[in-house]
Structure formats: structure tokens, C-alpha cells
Amino acid sequence: MKNFTSVNDITDLEALLASAQKIKAAPLADNALGQHKTIGLLFFNPSLRTRLSTQKAATNLGMHPIVMDLNADGWSLEFEDGAIMNGSKSEHIKEAAQVISQYCDIIAVRSFPSLVDKEKDASEYVLSAFLKYATVPVVSLEGSSEHPLQSVADALTITEYKTVKRPKVVLSWAPHCKALPHSVPNSFVKIMQLADVDFVITHPEGYELNPEITQGSVITYDQDAAFKDADFIYAKNWSSYSDYGKILSTDTNWTISSEKMALTNEAKFMHCLPVRRNLVVTDAVLDSPASIVIPQANNRTFAAQAILKKILEDAK
Ligand code: CP
Numbered sequence: 001m002k003n004f005t006s007v008n009d010i011t012d013l014e015a016l017l018a019s020a021q022k023i024k025a026a027p028l029a030d031n032a033l034g035q036h037k038t039i040g041l042l043f044f045n046p047s048l049r050t051r052l053s054t055q056k057a058a059t060n061l062g063m064h065p066i067v068m069d070l071n072a073d074g075w076s077l078e079f080e081d082g083a084i085m086n087g088s089k090s091e092h093i094k095e096a097a098q099v100i101s102q103y104c105d106i107i108a109v110r111s112f113p114s115l116v117d118k119e120k121d122a123s124e125y126v127l128s129a130f131l132k133y134a135t136v137p138v139v140s141l142e143g144s145s146e147h148p149l150q151s152v153a154d155a156l157t158i159t160e161y162k163t164v165k166r167p168k169v170v171l172s173w174a175p176h177c178k179a180l181p182h183s184v185p186n187s188f189v190k191i192m193q194l195a196d197v198d199f200v201i202t203h204p205e206g207y208e209l210n211p212e213i214t215q216g217s218v219i220t221y222d223q224d225a226a227f228k229d230a231d232f233i234y235a236k237n238w239s240s241y242s243d244y245g246k247i248l249s250t251d252t253n254w255t256i257s258s259e260k261m262a263l264t265n266e267a268k269f270m271h272c273l274p275v276r277r278n279l280v281v282t283d284a285v286l287d288s289p290a291s292i293v294i295p296q297a298n299n300r301t302f303a304a305q306a307i308l309k310k311i312l313e314d315a316k
Helices: 013-025 048-059 092-105 118-122 125-134 149-160 183-195 223-227 294-314
Strands: 038-043 064-069 104-112 138-139 170-174 198-202 218-220 232-236 267-269
Touching: 013 294, 038 048, 038 092, 048 064, 048 149, 048 267, 048 294, 092 104, 092 125, 104 125, 104 294, 125 138, 125 223, 138 149, 138 294, 149 183, 149 232, 149 267, 149 294, 170 183, 170 223, 183 198, 183 232, 198 223, 218 223
Parallel strands: 038 064, 038 104, 104 138, 170 198, 170 232, 198 218, 232 267
Antiparallel strands: none
16 A cells, blocks of 8 residues: 555455454554654644544554644645745645655645535545655545545444444434535445445435445435434434535434434444534434444544554555
8 A cells, every 4th residue: 555545545445454453452563663754644624533543553653743733833835736826825735745755754634625616625636736746655634525544443343343244334414513524424435335234325315425436325315214224323414515515404303313223223323523412413322322433433543553554564
């Protein structure tokens, strides 16, 4: 593995999850692998889990992490080739990516979409520029249209908690007061398509994800029908993709409640976090034994460590 910016970069999901499980059992076993190596964690947006778990993963591998909030601490970056830089942007990504590559053996970047310019967001111009100009491996800490490290943690969690060989996994839209990106659901869909699960997506009309990503997956507008016999409910809000970035519904009938969970096969409740209580999901569900959001967040470390380990090994 050279870079990890999409679920598409996973060549063998089973082997990756087995590696993550092995790492979880002995997190410091490969402590020498990253010795004298540095990872730069560059954030254009806020983070709790991704920032801390990736630092933890890198440290477990013996790496030295450098974390930078690019909006607060860096020069304002220009990404457009050929731009006449007589405005607010002080440094071009061409220099910045090459310079950071001299300090870091891996560059990891978080850059959310605008949710205004669909074409620009789809181009993943920030991650693409790092891929183009950096001379070291690049890892996504969540881009415009994918959050692949999250999805590896999600798949690992399902592997750990499943009680049948082929569990039914439901990705359910849930209401939210802000327009949110499609990155988490997109990567979750992609990784569930690689996994041995019975996968169903449910959302209100108008909330169809990118059809190029969901093609082949079962989609229903009937949340109650989707929940029947489910072993895992993965809740997530996202804004409209067709009416790009818009909030079309805040219908609290879609909130994950105890009544909704009662329709399932005693399903486990999952969410990537952060989650808005009593909007996306009720306190009763989040505080119940069915909720596995805390161990799911814990798995972010081992998912990230499995990816960093593979990149370090393949770079040898
Ligand atoms: N799930 C997730 O990516 O959390 P953070 O935004 O806190 O990193």
C-alpha cells in the first residue's frame, strides 16, 4: 500500500482486519517498525477521534507524530495551478507538500467538502494535490467524499460483534440540524460491499447517495422494513447529494429510538461520533447495552495502526 485515501486502496479486507485484530491484541508488538520515522497529521477541520487515535496508532508503531492545525497555524494555501497569488493565499501547495515531505515519512490530511461546489468537492482537490506534490505516502484523515480510516474501524467492530456468519447491517439516515458530508456513509457503503454481510441502506427520498457508490446495494425508503431482523444499525446523517449539500428533511420519525431498535434482531447500535443526542439517536438507545459506539471509537486506533503498518512495511 503506497497511499490510503479511499476504501478502493484496500486490496484484501480480510487480511487488513486480521492485521488490526492482531495489533489490538498486542499494540506495541511492532514498536520498532516506525522508529526514527515521522508522521505529519495535517488538519483543515476539527477532530477528536481521528486526531488522537492516529497519533496513538503512530506512537504504538514507534513513529513520531507532528500535528498541525493548518487553518490556525499555517500559511493560507493556494491549490490552483497557475494562480496569480496576489490575494489572501501566501503559499502554494506545490512548495508546501514538497517541504512537508522532507520533514515527514507519511503525510496524513483532513479536508472536509464545501458542500456548495459539488464538482470541486468531487475532485478532492486538497488530497489530490498532496498526492500529486508530496514525495511520501499520503493518508486521508477524511476527505470530501470518503472517510476510509473510519470505515476500517467500522468493519473491524462488526467483525468483533457479529454473532452470525453473515449479519444483516443497516445504514440508516437520521435527522440533523446541520448539513453534513457524505464521506462517512460513502466509505461505509464501500467497505460493506467488500464484507460478507447482508447490507441495506435506508433514507428518506432525496437523500440518495452517489449512485456510482451505492450501485448493487439494497436501498429502501422504509426504515421500519429495513430494521426488521437487522443485527447492526449504523446511524448517520448526511445532506442531500442530488440537491447538493441541502437539508431536505429533519423528520424526527427517522431518529433511532428504542421503538425502532425493537424492530431489529436485538441489533447493536453504531455511529462514527460525534453524535447529537435525542436528534440522531435517543439517550435510551445510546445509553443502552445495544450501543457499541465507544468500542467502535476505540477501534479507530487499531484500524489506523493496521494501515500505517502496511504502508511502512510496503515502503521498505
Ligand atoms: N469519527 C470521526 O472522524 O471523529 P472526529 O471527527 O472526532 O475525528
